[in-house]
Amino acid sequence: xxxxxxxxxxxxxxxxxxxxxxxxxxxxxxxxxxxxxxxxxxxxxxxxxxxxxxxxxxxxxxxxxxxxxxxxxxxxxxxxxxxxxxxxxxxxxxxxxxxxxxxxxxxxxxxxxxxxxxxxxxxxxxxxxxxxxxxxxxxxxxxxxxxxxxxxxxxxxxxxxxxxxxxxxxxxxxxxxxxxxxxxxxxxxxxxxxxxxxxxxxxxxxxxxxxxxxxxxxxxxxxxxxxxxxxxxxxxxxxxxxxxxxxxxxxxxxxxxxxxxxxxxxxxxxxxxxxxxxxxxxxxxxxxxxxxxxxxxxx
Amino acid sequence: xxxxxxxxxxxxxxxxxxxxxxxxxxxxxxxxxxxxxxxxxxxxxxxxxxxxxxxxxxxxxxxxxxxxxxxxxxxxxxxxxxxxxxxxxxxxxxxxxxxxxxxxxxxxxxxxxxxxxxxxxxxxxxxxxxxxxxxxxxxxxxxxxxxxxxxxxxxxxxxxxxxxxxxxxxxxxxxxxxxxxxxxxxxxxxxxxxxxxxxxxxxxxxxxxxxxxxxxxxxxxxxxxxxxxxxxxxxxxxxxxxxxxxxxxxxxxxxxxxxxxxxxxxxxxxxxxxxxxxxxxxxxxxxxxxxxxxxxxxxxxxxxxxxxxxxxxxxxxxxxxxxxxxxxxxxxxxxxxxxxxxxxxxxxxxxxxxxxxxxxxxxxxxxxxxxxxxxxxxxxxxxxxxxxxxxxxxxxxxxxxxxxxxxxxxxxxxxxxxxxxxxxxxxxxxxxxxxxxxxxxxxxxxxxxxxxxxxxxxxxxxxxxxxxxxxxxxxxxxxxxxxxxxxxxxxxxxxxxxxxxxxxxxxxxxxxxxxxxxxxxxxxxxxxxxxxxxxxxxxxxxxxxxxxxxxxxxxxxxxxxxxxxxxxxxxxxxxxxxxxxxxxxxxxxxxxxxxxxxxxxxxxxxxxxxxxxxxxxxxxxxxxxxxxxxxxxxxxxxxxxxxxxxxxxxxxxxxxxxxxx
Numbered sequence: 001x002x003x004x005x006x007x008x009x010x011x012x013x014x015x016x017x018x019x020x021x022x023x024x025x026x027x028x029x030x031x032x033x034x035x036x037x038x039x040x041x042x043x044x045x046x047x048x049x050x051x052x053x054x055x056x057x058x059x060x061x062x063x064x065x066x067x068x069x070x071x072x073x074x075x076x077x078x079x080x081x082x083x084x085x086x087x088x089x090x091x092x093x094x095x096x097x098x099x100x101x102x103x104x105x106x107x108x109x110x111x112x113x114x115x116x117x118x119x120x121x122x123x124x125x126x127x128x129x130x131x132x133x134x135x136x137x138x139x140x141x142x143x144x145x146x147x148x149x150x151x152x153x154x155x156x157x158x159x160x161x162x163x164x165x166x167x168x169x170x171x172x173x174x175x176x177x178x179x180x181x182x183x184x185x186x187x188x189x190x191x192x193x194x195x196x197x198x199x200x201x202x203x204x205x206x207x208x209x210x211x212x213x214x215x216x217x218x219x220x221x222x223x224x225x226x227x228x229x230x231x232x233x234x235x236x237x238x239x240x241x242x243x244x245x246x247x248x249x250x251x252x253x254x255x256x257x258x259x260x261x262x263x264x265x266x267x268x269x270x271x272x273x274x275x276x277x278x279x280x281x282x283x284x285x286x287x288x289x290x291x292x293x294x295x296x297x298x299x
Numbered sequence: 300x301x302x303x304x305x306x307x308x309x310x311x312x313x314x315x316x317x318x319x320x321x322x323x324x325x326x327x328x329x330x331x332x333x334x335x336x337x338x339x340x341x342x343x344x345x346x347x348x349x350x351x352x353x354x355x356x357x358x359x360x361x362x363x364x365x366x367x368x369x370x371x372x373x374x375x376x377x378x379x380x381x382x383x384x385x386x387x388x389x390x391x392x393x394x395x396x397x398x399x400x401x402x403x404x405x406x407x408x409x410x411x412x413x414x415x416x417x418x419x420x421x422x423x424x425x426x427x428x429x430x431x432x433x434x435x436x437x438x439x440x441x442x443x444x445x446x447x448x449x450x451x452x453x454x455x456x457x458x459x460x461x462x463x464x465x466x467x468x469x470x471x472x473x474x475x476x477x478x479x480x481x482x483x484x485x486x487x488x489x490x491x492x493x494x495x496x497x498x499x500x501x502x503x504x505x506x507x508x509x510x511x512x513x514x515x516x517x518x519x520x521x522x523x524x525x526x527x528x529x530x531x532x533x534x535x536x537x538x539x540x541x542x543x544x545x546x547x548x549x550x551x552x553x554x555x556x557x558x559x560x561x562x563x564x565x566x567x568x569x570x571x572x573x574x575x576x577x578x579x580x581x582x583x584x585x586x587x588x589x590x591x592x593x594x595x596x597x598x599x600x601x602x603x604x605x606x607x608x609x610x611x612x613x614x615x616x617x618x619x620x621x622x623x624x625x626x627x628x629x630x631x632x633x634x635x636x637x638x639x640x641x642x643x644x645x646x647x648x649x650x651x652x653x654x655x656x657x658x659x660x661x662x663x664x665x666x667x668x669x670x671x672x673x674x675x676x677x678x679x680x681x682x683x684x685x686x687x688x689x690x691x692x693x694x695x696x697x698x699x700x701x702x703x704x705x706x707x708x709x710x711x712x713x714x715x716x717x718x719x720x721x722x723x724x725x726x727x728x729x730x731x732x733x734x735x736x737x738x739x740x741x742x743x744x745x746x747x748x749x750x751x752x753x754x755x756x757x758x759x760x761x762x763x764x765x766x767x768x769x770x771x772x773x774x775x776x777x778x779x780x781x782x783x784x785x786x787x788x789x790x791x792x793x794x795x796x797x798x799x800x801x802x803x804x805x806x807x808x809x810x811x812x813x814x815x816x817x818x819x820x821x822x823x824x825x826x827x828x829x830x831x832x833x834x835x836x837x838x839x840x841x842x843x844x845x846x847x848x849x850x851x852x853x854x855x856x857x858x859x860x861x862x863x864x865x866x867x868x869x870x871x872x873x874x875x876x877x878x879x880x881x882x883x884x885x886x887x888x889x890x891x892x893x894x895x896x897x898x899x900x901x902x903x904x905x906x907x908x909x910x911x912x913x914x915x916x917x918x919x920x921x922x923x924x925x926x927x928x929x930x931x932x933x934x935x936x937x938x939x940x941x942x943x944x945x946x947x948x949x950x951x952x953x954x955x956x957x958x959x960x
Contacts (some may be wrong), residue, residue: 025762026349035322040324043317043427044358045306045382114648118670118941184760185802193656193758194942197353204355204382264759264806268670268940 002085010072014216015070017253024258038209043150046205049111060107061211063099068094068217074222076151077288078241089150090138093225097180100218101127104199111202119198122191126269129275130179135170136283140290141229169286170230172279177222184260188268205235221254303955304385307431314428321358322424328357332376332659334754336363336957337769340776341412344769352655354380358609359419362392364407364706368658369682370440373652374398379435380451384427388415439892444471451808603763652680656758656945660955663948672944677932694720697916698884707954710881711900718881719907723894724887733839735880741869742783746775747901748862751952758949759806767793787870794863794910798854807856811935811947820924821903823951826861827853833899843875849924855950900924902952925957
């Protein structure tokens with residue numbers, strides 16, 4: 001039952017997110033815009049690039065969607081409203097999202113075009129920047145909850161949300177999550193002005209629709225993870241738990257989507273350098289500080 | 300009513316709904332580019348259509364203004380790449396062949412755009428699908444199949460068979476259609492795996508060359524011997540080539556498999572040309588029709604020539620030759636090494652002439668070593684047209700012609716032409732006319748710099764800037780003195796926000812540094828702690844309070860800041876002038892004489908000399924800032940990461956229309 005509820009909410013969330021993205025990218029709000037755009041995409045030719053690696057080209061978007069859906073499976077929307085409450089949920093999330101890299105490289109390689117290919121490899125470089133910064137803040141979250149179960153992690157924040165308990169971890173996780181979802185200003189693999197769409201450049205019609213849907217699902221999964229790990233999940237007064245989850249996840253997703261509008265894209269070399277030299281040191285410091293707090297003041 | 304670019308299929312109920320959706324959700328690819336459209340006063344962003352950066356995502360091709368002849372082949376390639384249903388909206392475009400006829404034509408005005416879009420929506424809603432659809436193949440993408448011997452590349456036949464020399468079965472390969480560009484030599488475009496050197500071309504390599512180390516290309520000696528770094532025996536260039544791909548006498552012998560077409564024959568003709576024309580289909584240039592299941596009659600042979608993209612495909616492309624396991628050492632042996640010493644396969648990727656984030660009409664061919672630029676070749680595809688069109692060209696026609704030739708800064712070139720003609724005719728404009736003209740050029744400078752900011756915003760993903768600066772550029776475009784005053788506050792706020800934007804410094808600092816000795820013009824020149832400004836010698840502007848603005852640094856950040864400074868200063872100058880008047884040439888009569896003028900256009904100093912005989916312009920010579928600055932592209936892109944290289948080129952603010960050399 002909960003799988004149906006989660007999938008329906010996911011579809012609704014993806015639609016709202018598409019509305020927000022159009023607003024962020026084009027500057028005007030249209031509630032029906034994404035519906036028409038999706039319908040139009042379905043009617044357009046779905047071209048197969050010449051000399052493409054058909055298998056990679058076809059599988060890339062699908063794998064991306066699967067990775068996003070698997071990640072969503074461990075995000076709790078309310079007590080009991082989760083597809084599967086794995087004991088290793090936080091780790092599973094990370095494992096599922098690892099396929100984003102594989103999917104993007106496949107989608108980049110598949111069409112046999114220089115722009116897409118460079119975009120795919122760019123994302124490999126980006127992976128090196130964000131990967132550690134996803135895992136290390138999760139480690140600190142799990143230390144406090146003394147569990148990798150996402151439900152337990154939400155429950156552990158009943159006294160104090162992790163965003164206040166470990167703000168540094170929150171900041172690092174959000175930036176890393178934006179890197180994982182290649183959101184501006186970390187959108188190196190689809191950099192509009194640099195690679196003319198990058199990994200998306202050769203996809204048209206239905207395949208493009210799948211790719212865009214997958215991207216929305218991944219953004220929702222990451223916003224859901226941020227809410228679960230740092231913003232107290234479904235916790236909150238007055239509203240029903242699912243209401244809080246929905247508000248928080250959409251707010252985080254909207255913020256992640258629109259912040260890039262106000263700054264130029266980061267340079268790849270700087271991103272890598274900052275992630276490794278600064279990010280990883282901060283993440284280690286975060287683990288240390290959380291460890292000390294968890295031992296000294298048990299809240 | 301249907302459109303020629305309709306999707307195949309009968310109009311059913313669901314398809315009617317989808318057609319309606321397509322009519323609402325127009326995605327447009329703009330030719331020559333959104334920046335040109337804004338310069339011409341078209342507000343595409345406010346027209347409820349989405350402007351996209353790749354033809355693959357576009358349903359409408361909007362052609363704005365007359366398309367220069369040099370861009371038309373590339374335009375046809377863009378159209379061929381669009382998925383169907385697709386349509387063309389031509390706004391004051393005139394002849395657009397080899398593009399098919401525009402489905403909707405309208406005049407080049409804001410009203411024309413609106414009515415054109417409304418017509419287009421009706422056409423798409425009614426005719427997005429139809430049972431029989433026509434094929435369209437861009438001439439630059441036409442290919443034919445020919446057969447060649449894997450061992451004897453000089454054997455080329457039109458039909459399958461055996462090699463007369465060794466009896467091997469000939470293998471098929473694709474080549475450019477000979478019809479295009481009148482180019483009859485078959486192109487060697489089948490990529491070959493390492494180890495299969497193009498033996499037939501090896502003898503191009505010249506005689507005994509200098510000896511070089513196979514591992515350290517920087518070690519060069521005139522006599523045979525050993526490498527001082529690794530002790531290996533030095534080899535001749537010829538021996539190195541035969542390990543690579545036999546690039547003959549090509550100076551920098553790229554290691555890519557994608558060399559063939561570029562090496563043989565004129566790169567401007569035949570199949571090689573398409574690589575320059577395909578803006579976003581790097582090495583494989585598929586075309587829109589042939590490969591789609593359902594329209595796929597040509598699936599096996601239509602499409603493209605030349606380069607295969609990545610290694611796997613190239614080996615597979617040569618039927619009958621098994622791609623063996625390739626050792627990286629063998630594979631890269633003798634290939635050039637980049638400065639970081641990391642050996643990678645080099646690819647050539649064409650950017651432009653319609654690449655989003657680069658000036659429309661500019662073609663940039665980058666040799667990429669991984670994602671850093673190992674070499675670049677830049678040129679304008681717009682092409683220089685003759686300044687003087689026939690012996691009977693009146694001075695008035697000449698002024699109009701020059702202004703129309705430069706769509707990105709018509710007022711500046713109109714002023715320049717007027718000034719030169721007036722000097723030749725001995726006419727002196729009065730004080731007020733001078734002030735009005737100066738203000739008109741300053742207004743264009745504001746609009747042009749705002750346009751540059753919008754382009755930079757688009758390229759770097761700073762979408763707020765792209766939208767805001769683009770809107771302000773449109774608002775300033777033809778505004779009168781009160782209009783400028785009304786926008787001044789918003790423009791100054793934009794400038795402050797641009798300079799304070801997060802990540803801006805990180806993005807542009809130390810990018811595209813230019814030393815003080817390299818020739819440069821305009822803001823590029825003045826952003827390196829000095830430089831020249833043609834306005835400094837103009838008494839009218841000095842009376843208005845002009846002082847040359849300068850920034851230190853010589854990098855892309857300094858150029859951004861200098862352009863912002865100049866916008867602010869131009870606002871002050873316009874306010875001081877009190878009037879804006881686009882120059883009109885007074886009737887010069889049937890005078891004869893010579894005159895010259897020099898003014899500071901938004902991109903730098905342009906100078907023009909004209910010779911009048913009997914009131915007719917018989918000779919004219921023009922020097923433009925982009926002609927100077929385009930030479931900097933190679934320097935500023937060398938060894939840069941791809942994104943940095945594109946920022947670097949953008950920071951020069953080139954106008955392909957100005958490039959005449």
